[in-house]
Amino acid sequence: MKQRIAIVGFGTVGQGIAEILLNKTAYLNEKYGYDYQVVAIADFAYGNAFNPDGLDLPLMLEEAKAKRKFSKDVTAMDTLTLIRECNADVMCELTYTDLSTGGPAIDHVKAALDSRKSVVTSNKGPAALKYREFAELAESNGVKFLIEGTVCAGTPVINLSEGPLAGCEISKIRGILNGTTNYMLSEMEKGMSYDDVLKVAQEKGYAEADPTGDVEGYDARGKVTILANIVMGVKMDINEVSCKGITKITPADIEEAKSKNSRWKLIGCVEKRDGKVVGSVAPEMVSLSHPLAGVMGATNALTFTTDMLGDVTIVGPGAGRMETGFSILTDLLHIFRTGK
Numbered sequence: 001m002k003q004r005i006a007i008v009g010f011g012t013v014g015q016g017i018a019e020i021l022l023n024k025t026a027y028l029n030e031k032y033g034y035d036y037q038v039v040a041i042a043d044f045a046y047g048n049a050f051n052p053d054g055l056d057l058p059l060m061l062e063e064a065k066a067k068r069k070f071s072k073d074v075t076a077m078d079t080l081t082l083i084r085e086c087n088a089d090v091m092c093e094l095t096y097t098d099l100s101t102g103g104p105a106i107d108h109v110k111a112a113l114d115s116r117k118s119v120v121t122s123n124k125g126p127a128a129l130k131y132r133e134f135a136e137l138a139e140s141n142g143v144k145f146l147i148e149g150t151v152c153a154g155t156p157v158i159n160l161s162e163g164p165l166a167g168c169e170i171s172k173i174r175g176i177l178n179g180t181t182n183y184m185l186s187e188m189e190k191g192m193s194y195d196d197v198l199k200v201a202q203e204k205g206y207a208e209a210d211p212t213g214d215v216e217g218y219d220a221r222g223k224v225t226i227l228a229n230i231v232m233g234v235k236m237d238i239n240e241v242s243c244k245g246i247t248k249i250t251p252a253d254i255e256e257a258k259s260k261n262s263r264w265k266l267i268g269c270v271e272k273r274d275g276k277v278v279g280s281v282a283p284e285m286v287s288l289s290h291p292l293a294g295v296m297g298a299t300n301a302l303t304f305t306t307d308m309l310g311d312v313t314i315v316g317p318g319a320g321r322m323e324t325g326f327s328i329l330t331d332l333l334h335i336f337r338t339g340k
């Protein structure tokens with residue numbers, strides 16, 4: 001049976017997953033018997049479209065890339081009504097992240113779960129602010145709330161901790177959790193200015209819609225909160241995580257690090273300390289001999305400290321259109337292969 005998909009938010013990640021689905025249709029079908037239909041797309045810039053028998057995805061992708069409004073299967077339904085009323089099995093919530101209120105994404109996720117649709121998202125707002133509530137709602141409605149893409153894009157961090165590392169007690173997770181700032185610090189070391197490199201990070205699709213979230217450390221703080229709640233299993237509020245970004249790092253600081261055989265990294269950490277779980281985000285001068293020092297560009301790296309295996313480190317893409325789009329595919333396939 002075809003998996004029917006609604007995509008809410010057709011920007012960087014929405015277009016990324018659409019491209020992946022179109023490019024990999026034959027491979028996914030041959031390898032996993034996976035087949036899909038995108039029945040609804042909602043985007044505040046391009047409009048809302050619905051066709052219960054499947055939208056013309058290539059045309060919609062072309063229109064969105066050209067920044068034109070959708071021209072086919074346009075519906076008068078507003079986004080929340082569309083989410084509730086459409087015949088999708090899964091809603092992909094891919095609107096911009098708002099870590100203060102959760103933004104419209106919170107209502108989108110609730111509408112989908114209430115109408116017994118699974119939700120797949122890379123949006124950190126609902127995951128960092130309301131993970132437990134949504135996981136419980138999904139469970140009681142017999143659907144899924146999957147968020148692999150909220151931490152380290154498509155690099156399988158949540159699945160690693162819930163799958164292969166299940167049975168290990170994890171006492172600490174520490175590493176590089178924001179692709180934009182790691183890219184910026186890498187390029188600033190080569191001499192590029194802060195403003196120029198931030199612009200490139202935005203063009204490459206690494207940065208948040210509002211890049212303040214990246215450079216002030218708020219994005220990494222959201223991810224630390226998600227890891228605390230899901231992997232460590234504690235109820236941690238985002239405001240409990242101390243947070244300092246990279247805005248105060250000057251070319252002189254970068255030179256100073258170089259003179260000490262070190263480089264700056266924005267480090268996120270969540271750890272069990274004296275019976276409590278503590279979260280933090282802050283720039284650190286890391287010695288060049290340390291494994292994290294070699295992680296450059298938009299790459300992320302996380303080390304899990306475990307009771308059974310010692311340290312387990314995963315390194316991979318942390319941001320980007322296809323890299324985050326892939327996380328959505330992972331969760332869609334998971335739902336397809338395991339049932340609702």
Ligand code: HSE
Pocket residue numbers: 150152153177178179180181206207208214219318319320
């Ligand atoms: N802006 C985020 C980053 C995107 O740079 O890591 C992925 O969450």
